[in-house]
Each structure stands twice: as C-alpha cells, then as structure tokens.
Amino acid sequence: MTADITVTEPIAAAGTATIVAEIAIVGGGLAGSLAAAVLARAGHHVVLVDKRAVHPDEFRVEKIGGPQLQMFRRLGFIDALANAACRYDRVLNVREGKVVDVSVSQAYGLPYADLVAMARSQLPDPSSLIVDDVTAIGCSDDIQHLELASGRRIDARLVVLATGMAGALGYKLGIKRRVLAERHSVSFGFTIARTDGTPFDFEALTCYGERTADGVDYLSLFPVRAGMRANLFMFRDPTDPVMRDLRRDTEATLQRLLPGLQPFLGDFRVTDRVQNWVMDLSIVEGHLQPGIVIIGDAFQTNCPAAGTGVARLLVDVERLCTEYAPRWLMTEGMSQEKIAEFYSDPDKIAADQQSLKMARFRQALTSRDDISWNVRRRLHFLRRRITHRVDQMRPGWLAQVRSALRA
Template sequence: MTADSNVTEPSAGSATAAIVVDIAIVGGGLAGSLAAAVLARAGHRVALVDKRAVHPDEFRVEKIGGRQLEMLRKLGYLDALDNVACRYDQVLNIREGKVVDVSVGRAYGLPYADLVAMARSQLPDPSSLIVDEVTAVNCRDDLQHVELASGGRITARLVVLATGMAGVLGYKLGIKRRVLAERHSVSFGFTIARRDHAPFDFEALTCYGERTADGIDYLSLFPVRAGMRANLFMFRDPTDPIMRELRREPEATVLRLLPGLRPYLGDFHVIDRVQNWVMHLSVVEGHLQPGVVLIGDAFQTNCPAAGTGVARLLVDVERLCTEYAPRWLGTEGMGREKISEFYSDRDKVAADQQSLKMARFRQALTSRNDIGWDVRRRLHFLRRSITHRLDQMRPGWLAQVRSALRA
C-alpha cells in the first residue's frame, strides 16, 4: 500500500499496460524527486519510479545553506524548504575550545526523508510517482523501455538514472563504477539535547578536530525539529575500535576526541540512534549511451565533509532539467551526441571537479602531519581567526571586502 491513494501503484490489471511519458526517472531520492518536479512543472510528461512511497529515514543530507540556497531559489523550491526545515542564521566555529570565527548566513536543518518529501510534494500530479521496482532498462537512439517488477512497462524518450550508489541497473547497461578512494571518509549522525532540557547557548556550532592522529575533520551541530543534530566527519579506518565506541558511548567518546566542546555542551545526552556511513569516492565509466543520463551520486560520489554533494546534485538537476532535456525533446532522437552535451556542460564539469578537489583537500587538512600541511593547517585557522577579530573591531568590514572582490 502507499501513503497516498493518488500514487500510481503496480497492480495485476496494470501488468500489460504501457505507460508512455517524455521522461522516466529511476530513483526517488533527492536528485530524482527534484528532477521530476522541475520537469513536470515545465509541462513534460514524467514518471518517477521508486520502490517506496515514503522515503525511509536515511543518514544523508541534513543541512542546506550557502550557494545551495541560491540554486534552490533558482529552481523555485526555497519557500517549500522554509516550510519544513529549521532555519538558523549563525554558526559559532571553534577549535581547541577557542572561537575561530562566526559564520553568518541563512541555513536549514532537516532529516533527509523530509527533504525528499518536500521535493516530491512539488510534483503537480502525485500520480507521476510510480511505486514499483525497475528490473531492466533498454535504451536506444529513439525510444527507451523500462521494465517493472510488477510486469508493467514504461516507454519514454529519455531515462534518467538517479539511483544513487546502487549500480545494478547501470551494470546491466555496461556502466561500471571506478573507485578513486576506497573508504575515503566516515560520517556519524545523531541528535543531542541537554539533560536539564534547557536550550544550548548557540544557534549552531562547528568544532574542528584538535589532533591529526584522531582523523576528525569537524563536528557540526545544527537545529532540527527533534533537537540539536550532530554530524561528525572523520578520515579514519572504519574498522578502528573508535567507531564502535562512537556507536556505544557517543557522549563520552565525542568529549574525549573533542575536549574543547565540553564548556559549550554542558551535561548532554544522545536522544536517538547513532547512524554512520562509510563513503567511497567513485565515478562511473561507460556512461555515454543513447537515451539514458545519470545524475547525482549515480554519476559521481562526494565526500560528506566537503559539503559539495548537494551543490553538485543541484547543478545536475538544473542543467539537465532546464537546459538540455527540454531542448532534446524538441527534436527527434536521443543519441549519444545529445547525451554528451550534458556530461560536457561547463558548470557540471566544474562542480564535479571541485567536489573531488575539496574531498582531497579536507582529508589532507585533517590528517596529513608533515611540516607542509602542519603549517598550512595553522595558517588556515589563524587567517580565519584574524579576519574574525578585525571584523569584530570594524563591523561590516569583511562584507565590504568580499563585495569589492566580487565586483
């Protein structure tokens, strides 16, 4: 059963019926759901296929801010995000118990499942979501055929694979994933609250790692409706015993790894399940094929600590759904020459390259202990601290400088 009676579900009667659309999107996470909403709102016939009517509670994207908000505004979703997420406007950044600087700017915290639900709610027609499993995709230069586990079929001009890191369908098409960095990073997510039920003395807080040996990039604390969410990003062997300790005794382990946090958190406890995620950096090969295009993590994975994953995803959605797909549908055929335009798009290529660059930078800044990186790390935080102090003495100075540099 589905949570919405308007959602198209597989049934015995529909097993022989073919659904005909302009674009079939496989995978109803954030990338697929946003792409479906953008295309459907532009008047294209869209089928969004996912195994679940309601996306499960996954530890994925939990905060949105900075340039990501500008892109959501451009796509027309910022108001919808404002209605479902917790907004915050200031982040206190600390290291070794001392203030590094304060980040100012609008940001939002919310569970990934709520983010996906927000994207799906923007579909003009809820029946565009088909709750089923795709078993095969047959792609050609003209029409594409999608086979469903229920026995149903979808015929489309274009198929968009937004299946995240699940590569079964891609593998059947000859698309393979090349690992660039195995077990690149480990992330933990949990929610905390003070034992006396008092609010924390900050809107949001980022605490950076204190020792390279710990492999901690930073702990990010930000509000969600359930409390204060914690995202911990590490570059460390996921089989290390510290991973088990973080799951079993998160409060004591976090304070042992980041002792400078203690004055800011007071007597706190974890109020939900500790989730963790091991990320491999990877890209796909053999993806340039007629009639099918990959977006988001289905094309390239990201380092969560770098914070570039959502930006990459939004670039993919914006370029494909507002520039290329509408133009491709205006002429016959869906051959490789059309598909290649998206993969070689300047903005997309830049976002993909920046994501990998930042992944390597964050790991080196966190973990490298040679003299060169030690000096670079010290200068990185010193520059931020000096800039912050100057801005405190002359409020607005930093904003004026940044404005002048952009001009």
C-alpha cells in the same frame, strides 16, 4: 520513429500495460524527485519510478545554505524548503576551546527523508510517481523501454537514472563504478540535548579536530525538528576501536576526541540511536549511451565532510532539466551525441571537480602530519581568527570585501 506523446495513457491507470511518457526518471531520492518536479512543472510528461511511496528515514541529515539556497530559489523550491526545515542564521566555529569565527548567513537543517518528501510534494500530479521496481532498461537512439517488476512497461524518449549508489541497473547496461578512494571517510550522526533540559547557548556550532592522530575533521551541530543534530566527520580506519567507542559511549568519546568542545556544550546526552556510514569516493564509467543520462550520486559520490553533495546534485538537476532535456525533446531522437552535451557542460564538470578537490583537501587538512601541512593548517585557522577579529572591530568590513570581490 518518435512516439506521439499527445496520445499517452493515464499514468494512474493500474491496468495499463504500457505507460508512455517523454521522460522516465528511475530513483525517487532527492535528485530524481527534484528533477521530476522541475520537468513536470515546465509542462513535460514525466514519470518518476521508485520502490517506495514514502522515502524511508535514513542516516543522512542535511544542512542547506549558501549557494545551495540560491539554486533552490532559482528552481522554485525555496518556500517549500523553508516550510519543511529548521532555519538558523549563526554558526559558532571553534577549535581547541577557542572561537575561530562566526558564520552569519541563512541556513536550514532537515532530515534527508523530509527533503525528499518536500521535492515530491512539488510534483503537479502526484500520480506521476509510480511505486514499482525497474528491472531492466533497453536504450536506443529513439525510444527507451523500461520493464517493471509488476509486469508493466514504460516507453519514454529519455531515461534519467538517479538511483544513488545502487548500481544494479547500471551494471546491466555496462555502466561500471570506479572507486577513486576506498573507505575515504567515516560519518556519524545522532541527536543531542543538554542533561538539564535547557537549550544550548548557540544556534549552531562547528568544532574542528585538534590532533591529526585522531582523524577528526569536524563536528557539526545544527537544529532540526527532532532537536540538535550532530554530524561528526572523520578520516580514519573504519575498523579502528574508536568507532565502536563512538557508538557505545558517544558522550565520553566525543569529549576525548574534542576536549575543547566542553566549554561550549556543557553536559549533554545522546537522545537517539548513533548511526555511522563509510563512504567511498567513486565515479561511473561507460555511462555515455543513447537515451539515458545519469545524475547525482549515481554519477559520482561525494565526501560528506566536504559538504558538496547537495550542491553537485542541484547543478546536475538545474543544467539537465532547464537546459538540455527541454532542448533535446524539441527534435527527434535521443542520440549519444545529445547525451554527451550534458556530461560536457562546464558547470557540471566544475561542480564534479570541485567536489573531488574539496574531498582531498578536507582529508589532507585533517590527517596530513608533514611540515607543510602543519604550517598550512595553522595558517588556515589563524587567517580565519584574524579576519573575525578585524570584522568585530569594524562590523560589516568582511561583507564589503566579499561583495567587492564578487563584483
């Protein structure tokens, strides 16, 4: 029997023992908050459950550009994103003290917590956010039952699990996480400023590693409201002493690892705490179950250096919330066969596979020291330099070629 969603009780009523909704989303990070906003704005009765009313500040600071902006625009969030972030349009790409090329395209930089706040602000009814902790989920072909730490209960036709890398709930359901590459990458994040207080001579800059032994993929510098954000991505043993050096003496260690950075950066200082994160590549198993679907990092983690995390997440949200969930709700039941349609979606599969492919490519391009990868690395940057020089001599040529290839 399917619940009658037209007789649901108000979500905001604190004394309500059981809340009835069409869709319950567990996890109010970016994936869950975006999914809730998309579905609620389409008229679905959605509850979003998270332990915190305001997402806390954390390590991640995102830069959003390229195809990601197109997806934010299609989902209807582009204006809210622009209002919350710092825009920049040119990225100077350098290696070994020389300009590789210049990327010219619209992009935005903002902390992950601000990105989540932006997504939550798009909820038509703020009371659809329930600040509580889901302690158990019971799934079936019909109605899903969620138990909350407060003693309340949620009954919903569909549960969307968007809990990131927190796996306790999934584990209770028999969903396991399989590690594909342990300690795959290390990321550092901090904010910098010039010691003399003057602005940098660039809007944004990417400096690529110079020696395979250093394990440095690249340093990305881009503006956020707090200043110039620095994200450093490495493929190196997290226990290596250089990790300690980067935390304790960041300026000197960066100059040692990236000597070609000095002419572009000048004298600088770190203005906040240096944080770092070690990332495993992993994917879930046992996830095909009736009544529950898993999205974002809860399904598959990403290599931060590959820059595919937000793109993958947006594909999950767009395909689930604009295609599958609305169609599933039009008929009775929430069978395993319905849920399987999402996991078999070609766009989702392609995004997941591309994310893993780029993770392995970035690691090999950074660290592999055999002849074939040495040649490939040289050709990679040489091709970019030549293309940039030709585009300087014939402005607009590169854009015309790219447009023709897309046609």
